[in-house]
Amino acid sequence: MKARVLLAVWVTALLHCAAVFAQAPGITADKIRLGQSAATTGPAAQLGIQMRAGLMLYFDRVNAQGGIAGRKIELVTLDDGYEGDRAAENTRKLINDERVFALVGYIGTPTSVAALPIFTAAGVPFIAPFTGAEALRAPFNRNIFHIRASYFDETERIVDFLVASGIRNIAVFYQDDAYGQAGLAGVERAMAKRKLTISAKGTVARNTVQVASAVATIGAVKPDAVIMISAYKSCAQFIREAKKAGMGAQFINVSFVGSKALADELGTDGVGVVISQVVPFPWVAKTPIVREYQDLMKKAGSNDYNFSSLEGFIAGKVLVEALRREGRDLTRERLIGALESMNAFDTGGFVVSFGPGRHNGSTFVDLTMITDGGKFVSY
Numbered sequence: 475m476k477a478r479v480l481l482a483v484w485v486t487a488l489l490h491c492a493a494v495f496a497q498a499p500g501i502t503a504d505k506i507r508l509g510q511s512a513a514t515t516g517p518a519a520q521l522g523i524q525m526r527a528g529l530m531l532y533f534d535r536v537n538a539q540g541g542i543a544g545r546k547i548e549l550v551t552l553d554d555g556y557e558g559d560r561a562a563e564n565t566r567k568l569i570n571d572e573r574v575f576a577l578v579g580y581i582g583t584p585t586s587v588a589a590l591p592i593f594t595a596a597g598v599p600f601i602a603p604f605t606g607a608e609a610l611r612a613p614f615n616r617n618i619f620h621i622r623a624s625y626f627d628e629t630e631r632i633v634d635f636l637v638a639s640g641i642r643n644i645a646v647f648y649q650d651d652a653y654g655q656a657g658l659a660g661v662e663r664a665m666a667k668r669k670l671t672i673s674a675k676g677t678v679a680r681n682t683v684q685v686a687s688a689v690a691t692i693g694a695v696k697p698d699a700v701i702m703i704s705a706y707k708s709c710a711q712f713i714r715e716a717k718k719a720g721m722g723a724q725f726i727n728v729s730f731v732g733s734k735a736l737a738d739e740l741g742t743d744g745v746g747v748v749i750s751q752v753v754p755f756p757w758v759a760k761t762p763i764v765r766e767y768q769d770l771m772k773k774a775g776s777n778d779y780n781f782s783s784l785e786g787f788i789a790g791k792v793l794v795e796a797l798r799r800e801g802r803d804l805t806r807e808r809l810i811g812a813l814e815s816m817n818a819f820d821t822g823g824f825v826v827s828f829g830p831g832r833h834n835g836s837t838f839v840d841l842t843m844i845t846d847g848g849k850f851v852s853y
Contacts, residue, residue, distance in 0.1 A: 498805045500575030506545045506797065506804065509568030511589065512581040512604075513556035517681050517707040520735035521782055522581045525604055526551050528786020529579050531770050536794050543802045547794075550574060556581065556681060556705070558588035565589040569596050576601060576809060578793055579786055582730070583607040583653035584680065593617060599809050602789035604782070605730065606752070607656035611834060619813050621789050621826055621835045622752040628728045629660030629701070631839040632750055633668070635853075636699050641724065643673050645697035647688055647712050649704040650677040657703030657728055673697055676712075678704055683711040689719055699724040706732045710739040717743060724748065734780035737848040744844040751840045754824055755852045756784040761823025763788060791821050792835070 500507035510529070512522030526549070533547040541547065550572050554560040561580070568574045569592065576599040580586045583605045590610065593600050600618045603610060606625035610618055636644060646661050648654035654677065665672060674695040676688025685708060692700060693716065700716070700723045702709045713725050726748040727736065733749045740747065756779040759765040767787045771779060792813075797804065799812040816828045826835040841853040 498575055499569075499573040501545070501804045504541075504545055505548055506542065507548045507550065507572065507574050508793075509565075509572055509574030509577050510549060510551045510579045511554045511561045511564035511568065511577075511585060512551060512579060513585075514551065514553040516555040517683070518556040518581065518705045518732070520706065521604060521730075521732045522551075522553070522556075524732070524734070524780055524782035525579045525581060525786040525789075528767075528783035528788075529790045530786075531767070531774065531783065532787050532790030532794065534774075535770055542794065542797045549578070554581075554585055556585060558584040561585035562588040562592060565592045569593065569598055574598075575804065576793075576806065578602055579604065579789055581605075583609065583656055584651045586610055587652050590615070597806055599806055599813070601793055601813070602785075604785065605653065605656075606728070607652060608659070609652060609656060614831060614833070616810060616833075619828060619833045619835065621792055622729070622785065623837045623839050624834065625657045625660040625703075625728060626663060627837050627839050628750045628752065629657060630664045630667075631841065632701055632726055632728070633661060633664035635841060636701075636724070636726070637668055637670070641698045642670060643695065643698040644670070645674040645676070645692040645695060645700045645723070646672050647676045647678070647685075647692060647700055647702045647704065647709070649680050649708065651680045653680075653730065654703050657701075661701050661703075678708045678712070680705070683708050685712040685715055688712060689715045689721070692716070693719050693721050697721070697723045699726060702727045702731065704731070706736040706739055710736060710743075713740060713747065714743050726750075729781065732782055733842065733844075733850065734778075734782070734848075737844045737850070740844070741848070744848060745846060747844045749842050749844070751781055751842055751852075752836065752838060753781055753785045753788060754838075755840065755842065755850070756781055757850065758852075763791075763822030763824050766822055788821050788824060788826075792816070792819065792826055795819060
């Protein structure tokens with residue numbers, strides 16, 4: 475009898491060990507390990523820092539409440555300096571060495587595009603990249619889930635706003651890489667829809683602020699508006715130099731610029747600059763998700779609200795909901811299925827809708843303007 479009991483205990487232990495070893499990479503008895511490659515140094519650093527802060531704000535809350543089915547979330551973040559080759563190297567390291575379960579919150583188009591073939595080949599879910607580029611949306615990739623609107627959505631809203639205001643002489647300042655080209659394509663598409671053409675185009679190299687040539691090229695057409703598709707430091711430098719040159723255009727940016735970072739960089743030169751947004755206004759608690767975000771920020775001892783950390787917070791909430799829907803038996807395939815089950819998931823006034831073959835979760839776009847003291851107003 476004793477032998478049978480010992481045998482039963484031994485078999486149970488073996489089965490338990492087998493179940494543990496059968497878990498997907500990044501999953502242990504008490505941990506869910508996620509990975510992120512993002513700029514935490516360099517000219518786009520604030521975007522990575524803020525996105526990670528928002529993710530961790532939500533993950534810390536979940537962990538304090540016991541985690542997900544007893545597992546705590548760990549986020550491994552590697553700095554890529556907003557450079558594609560470093561993002562590719564980080565992605566290999568996160569998947570092969572850090573053994574993460576999924577990737578979340580990558581910052582930018584060139585970095586995400588560089589990571590694309592790596593996480594696709596490995597079958598790793600890639601969630602909430604901070605980019606609206608079509609290169610990550612078409613052709614459809616089953617591993618990628620977008621929480622933000624696309625650059626096509628943003629530029630359509632921007633061009634519609636400008637044209638409705640009577641503005642036709644529109645120039646574009648863009649970063650000369652995959653991100654800038656993606657935004658430019660969106661502007662061209664929106665302008666063509668209205669039988670208009672871009673008056674002038676000026677470029678800047680990624681991670682530089684050499685904008686003199688772009689200011690001269692665009693300034694020559696005396697534009698009424700300049701749509702800007704670059705990082706906050708180069709956009710700020712363009713605006714400063716354009717104003718010094720006497721350009722009186724309306725400057726309007728897509729959300730990737732990093733609104734708070736741009737306002738801080740510009741100081742008094744930022745007044746009147748318009749920025750499109752893909753998440754709700756973080757300073758006014760009109761919606762439950764913003765109230766929840768503000769409450770946790772205050773409890774963490776901060777009132778540094780910004781769009782980028784709110785986007786990270788929403789991304790964290792969506793990912794946690796999908797992990798909870800998976801239950802205890804976590805696999806990458808089940809995570810994809812759980813995300814695809816989230817049709818019209820209301821995070822608290824911001825709705826994310828996924829489904830099989832439909833991984834673009836939102837088309838929400840708002841417009842904001844920088845006012846005195848680096849504050850913002852929403853249109």
